Amino acid sequence: MEAETMQEKKQFRLFDAVLMSVVVVLVVESAAPAAAIGPSQFFWWGALLLFFFLPYGLISAELGTTYNDEGGIYDWVKRAFGRKWGGRAAWLYWINFPIWMASLAVLFNEVIEQIFRVKIGTGMGIGIELLFIWGVTIICCYPIADSKWILNLAAIAKVIIMLSVGGLGIYHAATHGLANDFSGTAMLPKFDATSLGYISVILFNFLGFEVVATMAGDMKNPKKQIPQAIIWGGVLIAVFYLFAAFGMGAAIPSSQLSTSGGLMDSILLLVGHYNWFVVTIGVLFMYTLVSNLVSWSAGVNYVALYAAKNNDLPKIFKKESKKSHMPIGVTILNGVIATVLVIAAPFIPNPNIFWAFFSLNVVALLGSYILMFPSFLRLRKIDGDRERPFKVPGRPLMIKLMTWIPMVLLILTLILTAFPLNGGQAEMSSKIPVLVGTVITIIIGEICINYAEKQGK
Template sequence: MNNKKLGVMGLSLLSINSILGLKNIPFASTIGPSAIVFWIIAACLYFIPISLMVSELSTTYPDQGGLASWVKRAFGERASFLCGWFFWVANFTYYPSLLIGITVNVAYAIRQPQILDHTWMTTSISIGIFLFVTALTLRGTKMSEKLASIGAPLGVLVPALLIFGFGFASMFTGHHSATEFTAKSIAPNNLSLDTIMFLSSLMFAFSGMEMLGTIANDVRNPQKTFPKAILTASILIGAVYILATVAFQFVVNITPDQTATALYVFADTVTKQFHLPFNLGQILGICFVLSVGGSLSFLIINPSVMIRESGKNILPASLTKLNKANMPTNLILWQAGGVTAILILSSFIPTISAALNMLVLMATLAFFIPYIFLISAYLKLRITDRKSVRPFKIKHNVVAYIIAGVGLLSVIGTIVLTLIPSSTTTWTEYAPLIIGPVVFSGLGLLFYHFGKKKEHTTLKKAS
């Protein structure tokens, strides 16, 4: 009997749910109509190559499914630990950007947007939210399951329908476009360091396919299902991103200094255009607060569980121990401390949008480092492990190497470009991009060194 239930549609929906984020629409809109072309380039250079490689790895090694375990098979324990370590610390910069977004949503949900003019107040609220959700997380996942089941449809479906609905209604009811859409404006004519870095942020918006490693065993006929699901997800995610960006830009013209509040600039414009009897911004704010609040607990758990698994024999026992609810308490608390520190440091950035832009760049840089491990592991296993059965396989070696090469160049290029400051970047915005990876790399290597030294000493005593 075949117990594998996931077909093309199921796998496509899971991929879309893991990747699609409406918060990326306002950011994409800051570049103007050429965002349409950049979305397509990001999908071709990053999303499709990564998806194909993850599909092959996850179906070839289903019992080991997961980023750190593939790296361990290819390069050993140290590389696996460092990969898991970077994935864990990457969230130190991702969570602050997410929390600032939540705070913006809270401010509009309670109709007090003036809160956002005070960076320290914004920081305090963000820290308070994170510590509260962290405390709930330490008690287990039942509460977050309930919140997610309510928040996910409200936070994605309702805002998507509202943005699409009012955006296209504005188009077809004779309202003037806030953005000029022409062949010249859509084509990325003025390529600069800033626009190329913008492309890297859109590539980051397609991240998340590595999660397929946990469900590979549940996929029916992977050789046919994976490529069809990847194509379907690519088209649907790309279409949503492009159409939502067009609808958004038709209503409002957004500049980079409005990134944090762009969604509510859109909502206020729509409210006035259609003389709505309700405040659209408040509705969107409530939806996003419920959505992110429900999913935040799971986002807190996953990296800590991953680093615990890859570092059980390396990290101090006090860090990896579990509480009664089976949660890695100290790892989660250390994570909370790191996030709090970064939020406090980000409060020195003059505006909330500038702080958000800096954190997005930091998260992009940190998250792409594990992808170098991933692609390198794929290449090595493809070359050295010819015996394993590959239920899904990129059929020709040359094609596989080209796809991996495109993905690797895209990821490395993104990291390098993120480290090159633009003409408008201040020292307070740029320093964390350089100092952060260096400090966290050093800490990871120190943990590994002392962990292995302790393990060697223990084995020597036992013998």
């Protein structure tokens, strides 16, 4: 009987794994920043799919199936390099979430203005952003945040939005021509500061595939199915993003594409007039902003909770609900930090507040993954005898290349995102707030980690 039960459990098919990975990783609001790169984004998607996503997916699959504790990336880094580095990975992995929440609160406001054709003042705007932040925060304090129906509805909404933008773009191209040059030459990479600064968004769009590794126990043949799910999932995600990006590129020249309002601006231009369809897409878009945060909250919050229980983050991070055992302390902190950011937003010298917050959240998240790759190599060395349900194939040289190339890409991307390179006024106003925010984030993280160490003594 027990054998039959186990057999029934191991029915998680390749299709299920691919679908789940696409649902979790696909983030609609990052389609516009990626499209702002222009037609050359097609080159970057292909190159990063091969040189970053494939090795990242395989490595995270090995780590996730070998060390399946609740700590995730924190646990991997801690095992490899000690508690302090584990705490840093946990901090960066978590702190990206409240910053992301602030960026989506700003975007939520902008979408309301676009679809309902109203102008919201600063005071009213902050009020709506706070309602968004604390509405999401309250939901994340309850087990409803783990409900599959939120994810399933979000998946449907995301597919409708992406297919609508791409389909309308094809129709616009056939009837009115293209707003951008999509010839072979135009798709070659550009190395100007603006285009390179947006590449971090493509890397951001690939992150989160650790979820596939957690399904290994329910697969009949994880050694075969995990790499297949990663490859097909990555290809499908790239196709969805590029399909939507083509739609935006058909309507708006990339130099004029807004990183925040680009998607809804494109819908309005592609449809040609304001109607019920525009409002429907806008409402679905707003729902995906909420559902993205709710769906991701458990992952980042439990990593922070796990690190706090090991005294690598302050005690407030490990406060749990007595009934549901939800991580209340860290969830409330998310709301507090996001609140501080949106209230401070009017004083930030950046004309695009969404991008200022969003790029800072991307920098923090990518920073946590930098530590993952050397952890993989070190754990292979110091814990090589441990059973690995899935093991990245390849000779030693190939394994090293699969480790160091993605790590170097992450480091270069962070530099391009946060550091002004040409000294132009537009670049300075865009990147200086991100750079300052990054430094402040790292300093606060170090203070928290050292304080946690003293609390644990």
